[in-house]
Amino acid sequence: MHPEQDGPASQPRRTQDQLRELLSVWAPNPAKITALAGDHRIELIKEPGDWWRPAAPLPEDLQHGDFDYAFLLDDDPTPLPDPRSRRQPNGVHERSRSYDPAGFGWQDQQWTGRQLAGGVIYELHLGTFSPDGTLRSAIDHLDHLVELGIDFVELMPVNAFNGDHNWGYDGVDWYAVQESYGGPAAYQEFVDACHQRGLAVIQDVVYNHLGPSGNYLPRFGPYLTTGRSTWGDLINLDGPGSDEVRRFIIDNALTWLRDYHVDGLRLDAVHALMDSRAQKLLEELAIETDTLSAQLGRPLTLIAESDLNDPKLITAPAAGGYGLAGQWSDDFHHALYVRLTGDSSGYYSDFAADGALAKVLRRGFFHDGSYSSFRGRSHGRPIDAATTAGWQLVVCSDNHDQIGNRAAGERLSTKIDFDQLRPAAVLTVLGPFTPMIFMGEEWGTRTPFQFFTSHPEPELGRIVAEGRLEEFAKMDWDTSQVPDPQDPQTFRRSKLDWTEPTRDEHAELLADYRKLIKLRRTVPELTDPRFAHISVDSDDDAGWLVLRRGPISVMINFSDRTVHLDERTESVLFESGAVGHDDGVTLGRYAAAVVRRPC
Structure with missing residues (x-):
């Protein structure tokens, strides 16, 4: 087994019901299904709704550890993987391997999740x-x-x-x-x-x-x-x-x-x-x-x-x-x-x-x-x-x-x-x-x-x-x-x-x-989700764009020419490229500036 492909930290013992569910499959097409599980051949019974399930009890050795399994449909001798397989250790054409995710020892008990709003x-x-x-x-x-x-x-x-x-x-x-x-x-x-x-x-x-x-x-x-x-x-x-x-x-x-x-x-x-x-x-x-x-x-x-x-x-x-x-x-x-x-x-x-x-x-x-x-x-x-x-x-x-x-x-x-x-x-x-x-x-x-x-x-x-x-x-x-x-x-x-x-x-x-x-993350206006609080001015020929989010102005020069914008500045939050702040904002080639305007 590849060292990256070890099983869960502790493998719990499966109950008969869990094992029966693992070896069940929805299959309206075939007239007969046999499950191959470890060394066992298990005939499945068709139930209402076209679900096929094994009759209990199942072999006790399957209740411990992981095992390979597959399904034979009708008289075709080729084993097929489980449609809901959690592991295919030998590739998608081969048998499935059982895996119980409940056996993993999670350490994220304090995790409370994250909302998309405001995220990157x-x-x-x-x-x-x-x-x-x-x-x-x-x-x-x-x-x-x-x-x-x-x-x-x-x-x-x-x-x-x-x-x-x-x-x-x-x-x-x-x-x-x-x-x-x-x-x-x-x-x-x-x-x-x-x-x-x-x-x-x-x-x-x-x-x-x-x-x-x-x-x-x-x-x-x-x-x-x-x-x-x-x-x-x-x-x-x-x-x-x-x-x-x-x-x-x-x-x-x-x-x-x-x-x-x-x-x-x-x-x-x-x-x-x-x-x-x-x-x-x-x-x-x-x-x-x-x-x-x-x-x-x-x-x-x-x-x-x-x-x-x-x-x-x-x-x-x-x-x-x-x-x-x-x-x-x-x-x-x-x-x-x-x-x-x-x-x-x-x-x-x-x-x-x-x-x-x-x-x-x-x-x-x-x-x-x-x-x-x-x-x-x-x-x-x-x-x-x-x-x-x-x-x-x-x-x-x-x-x-x-x-x-x-x-x-x-x-x-x-x-x-x-x-x-x-x-x-x-x-x-x-x-x-x-x-x-x-x-x-x-x-x-x-x-x-x-x-x-x-x-x-x-x-x-x-x-x-x-x-x-x-x-x-x-x-x-x-x-x-x-x-x-x-x-x-x-x-x-x-x-x-x-x-x-x-x-x-x-x-x-x-x-x-x-x-x-x-x-x-630190400037509230930059995560304000309201379209009503956004305004944009631009001149594509001159190459500039100004995005205003409340009192914050995001200024971009997309051209290789210097542009001057009549935008007042109270404080500078970010600059890249050549930027001047005399009587407005001057942006050199491909420059950008983020400023807070005076109220």
């Missing part, structure tokens, strides 16, 4: 965050996040996928923690270590599709339905059998929050959840999460990644919404990226419009019913500033998607210089939304974050690589620099270089991020 999120990919790429090695860098001022650590997906390394969005065993990261025990250790340092944990989960290799769910029941999204067959949320499919998803969400003490979930691409039922899955999930939060006595947060620009996701149920805590706003990234780089290709084209960034800061979305040239139609809906708070929108200057969507996985830090990275940090951290920092951004790392896979099947690897080239070609982007996702060097190149933060300009940028996050 740090997104990381476990395989590339540390040299070893494991949960336990990631713990070694948590103090760095504490010193930075982070509130939430957001992990890209950790559920089991085929291969050794992957972005995580090819997962097929939603309940199992990827073994190359350390498995479920190491996951619990990581969450526990975060909580002991005052860090909350958000887990990125994928409920809109399953990976291309190792997905055995359709053998058991109607988990999938007709139709396809960008990533494959649709999840059955509204057809026959969908009650249990939805329960499978909701139980998975509650497992992370309850059994693994996670504080929130980032819901991947909810726009790909095709759900025609009266009560949407997202509404149901929000209700169950709020119920569990009340039971546990700590905040639990749901954040949706959505391409819809629909504020209904974060609108309260009483006002006709789904009641999620937050959602990503890519519009902020797009408008800021165009302002910093001048790149208006592909889906960035609309954000070159005059005042695009100012509109996003004032109203949350750029596309709020406006025409989207990339989509060839109008898109989005306005946010009701009276019922929606700024912190409900999660924004960034870079994240895994935006970096991976660039041909060579280039970060913003390799497209602009350090002088330009500072105003990007100022606006992201001190803007009216919840800021999210992508690993290494805080010191302007030069390492890329390229799209990588390790599919053992050569044909699948070839299809994925060709698909990437086709995607970029449709955008009219240069495909000559697109790396092969299957090349192990693509993965290795994407690992953070932890010697950078102590060097020269990297260290200076890191110090600025720490100052900005501390400023955000």
Whole structure:
């Protein structure tokens, strides 16, 4: 056994009922099911609702310690893993291994959780965050996040996928923690270590599709339905059998929050959840999460990644919404990226419009019913500033998607210089939304974050690589620099270089991020969530923008020319670049200043 894959600290003895539940499975499709558990063959009996369960009593040796198990469907001799497996020690095609999360010795009894409002999120990919790429090695860098001022650590997906390394969005065993990261025990250790340092944990989960290799769910029941999204067959949320499919998803969400003490979930691409039922899955999930939060006595947060620009996701149920805590706003990234780089290709084209960034800061979305040239139609809906708070929108200057969507996985830090990275940090951290920092951004790392896979099947690897080239070609982007996702060097190149933060300009940028996050935490106006308390002036041709939050002015010069602003100053809270305060504020090239105005 890999040293990172030890079992729980103390394995309790299973009762017959617990053992019977472990070896139960929902499976409308087969006519016969046999469970293989340790050295035993156990025939299962079909009960009402298409659940198959063993008849008690079960062998006593299965009540002690962990064991491997699987299911045989009908007369097929191939053992299949448990759809709700918590461990796949030998990969997603092999037998499951029992794991009881209750055996872990938690040390976070004093942890009371953290609300999203006022917080700062740090997104990381476990395989590339540390040299070893494991949960336990990631713990070694948590103090760095504490010193930075982070509130939430957001992990890209950790559920089991085929291969050794992957972005995580090819997962097929939603309940199992990827073994190359350390498995479920190491996951619990990581969450526990975060909580002991005052860090909350958000887990990125994928409920809109399953990976291309190792997905055995359709053998058991109607988990999938007709139709396809960008990533494959649709999840059955509204057809026959969908009650249990939805329960499978909701139980998975509650497992992370309850059994693994996670504080929130980032819901991947909810726009790909095709759900025609009266009560949407997202509404149901929000209700169950709020119920569990009340039971546990700590905040639990749901954040949706959505391409819809629909504020209904974060609108309260009483006002006709789904009641999620937050959602990503890519519009902020797009408008800021165009302002910093001048790149208006592909889906960035609309954000070159005059005042695009100012509109996003004032109203949350750029596309709020406006025409989207990339989509060839109008898109989005306005946010009701009276019922929606700024912190409900999660924004960034870079994240895994935006970096991976660039041909060579280039970060913003390799497209602009350090002088330009500072105003990007100022606006992201001190803007009216919840800021999210992508690993290494805080010191302007030069390492890329390229799209990588390790599919053992050569044909699948070839299809994925060709698909990437086709995607970029449709955008009219240069495909000559697109790396092969299957090349192990693509993965290795994407690992953070932890010697950078102590060097020269990297260290200076890191110090600025720490100052900005501390400023955000200590100046009440910088976490005021009300859109009504925000005003923005800008001149895109001249290159400047002023964001006012109460008596605080955040001033940015996006140009390489000096600009003068008629902004009075009582005290200076932060400066970067050449800044003067005679008769207003003068900003040199790419300079930024944060001041308090006199009352």
